[in-house]
Amino acid sequence: MKGLIGKKVGMSQVFVEGGNMVPVTVIDITSLIVVGKRTPEKDKYSAVTLGFGVAKEKRLTAAQKGSFKKAGAPGRKIVKEFRMSAEEVAKLNVGDEVKADLFIKGQMVDVTGITKGRGYQGVMKRWSFRGFGQTHGTHEYRRHPGAIGQRKTPGRVYPNKKLPGHYGVEQVTTQNLEVIEVITEKNLILVKGGIPGHNEGVVIVRPSIKSAIRESHKKKK
Amino acid sequence: MRPSAIEFIESRQLRKEVTEFRPGDTVRVNWIVKEGDKEREQAFEGMVIRKKRGGVASSFTVRKMSFGVGVERVFPLHSPRYSSIDVLSRGKVNRNRLFYLRGLKGKSARVDVHDENELLEGAAPVAQTAPAAAPAK
Numbered sequence: 505m506k507g508l509i510g511k512k513v514g515m516s517q518v519f520v521e522g523g524n525m526v527p528v529t530v531i532d533i534t535s536l537i538v539v540g541k542r543t544p545e546k547d548k549y550s551a552v553t554l555g556f557g558v559a560k561e562k563r564l565t566a567a568q569k570g571s572f573k574k575a576g577a578p579g580r581k582i583v584k585e586f587r588m589s590a591e592e593v594a595k596l597n598v599g600d601e602v603k604a605d606l607f608i609k610g611q612m613v614d615v616t617g618i619t620k621g622r623g624y625q626g627v628m629k630r631w632s633f634r635g636f637g638q639t640h641g642t643h644e645y646r647r648h649p650g651a652i653g654q655r656k657t658p659g660r661v662y663p664n665k666k667l668p669g670h671y672g673v674e675q676v677t678t679q680n681l682e683v684i685e686v687i688t689e690k691n692l693i694l695v696k697g698g699i700p701g702h703n704e705g706v707v708i709v710r711p712s713i714k715s716a717i718r719e720s721h722k723k724k725k
Numbered sequence: 726m727r728p729s730a731i732e733f734i735e736s737r738q739l740r741k742e743v744t745e746f747r748p749g750d751t752v753r754v755n756w757i758v759k760e761g762d763k764e765r766e767q768a769f770e771g772m773v774i775r776k777k778r779g780g781v782a783s784s785f786t787v788r789k790m791s792f793g794v795g796v797e798r799v800f801p802l803h804s805p806r807y808s809s810i811d812v813l814s815r816g817k818v819n820r821n822r823l824f825y826l827r828g829l830k831g832k833s834a835r836v837d838v839h840d841e842n843e844l845l846e847g848a849a850p851v852a853q854t855a856p857a858a859a860p861a862k
Binding site: 513514516517518519522523525528530532687690692694703 | 727728730731733734735738757759781782801803804805806
């Protein structure tokens with residue numbers, strides 16, 4: 505399988521072998537189940553649909569209710585599709601719980617989440633601009649962006665110019681995080697370091713693409 | 726309130742028995758050093774100048790004078806990397822963080838010995854159980 509949906513519980517520290525302490529983020533995948541399958545015969549591609557977060561029936565739309573009923577799975581708040589081979593899909597059943605042992609200790613993963621909202625921010629926070637000197641006569645221009653364009657040519661500001669604006673609440677993937685521990689019976693995954701978003705936020709854990717590419721290079725040799 | 730999942734992860738890592746000591750006490754930390762595939766113990770002896778509380782992240786700082794140079798080392802209180810902590814003497818101090826010792830040398834850098842010390846003499850290192858850290862299950 506190619507990924508999991510979970511909840512960011514929060515951060516902690518654990519002692520690893522050798523006695524060193526590492527910072528970890530705890531991801532909880534309780535309530536993650538298979539809610540649907542895509543097969544080559546029917547959909548022209550194969551994938552598995554996972555659902556996370558127990559949803560009250562009255563909170564679901566009629567369309568959602570219908571699709572869960574048709575698949576024969578209980579309602580879930582968040583539904584995501586993960587591509588995988590047809591043989592693997594065939595092994596799974598709708599309604600099956602997904603266990604944390606999909607990932608193993610030491611494996612590299614990418615974690616996707618929605619970052620914390622920071623509101624309307626200036627260029628120094630939003631784009632890491634350097635700003636201006638705090639002294640030597642700087643007058644009301646300490647955190648400004650500076651010049652934003654040229655002269656009569658082109659006479660306009662280029663699109664995507666880095667300027668102040670709303671920052672945060674965007675999808676971000678943190679790549680190459682090591683899985684420190686997998687606690688299957690508690691449905692917990694511990695990854696090294698921080699991941700995007702606030703506690704209780706929904707995150708997606710996938711095998712790291714960078715390490716997958718590296719592996720494929722090794723095989724070629 | 727902290728999430729129970731984090732509570733569980735942290736509580737199972739706490740050392741069951743933590744020697745009780747306070748800032749001002751002189752202690753010997755028997756740290757396990759790995760050299761290649763061999764393990765040996767290396768003692769670090771000095772005065773505790775700080776104890777930081779924080780569950781599994783608790784730590785303490787030990788300061789000693791080594792060839793006239795002050796050396797400080799921070800140890801995680803729940804680290805599996807030390808075999809034991811021996812309390813050599815109890816100090817009587819009026820504050821929790823003894824950073825003022827850093828600026829002092831020789832006679833003035835001493836700390837009064839606590840009356841409890843007589844109890845310690847000749848006796849094995851005081852090993853008192855820390856507040857129950859029962860694994861949450």
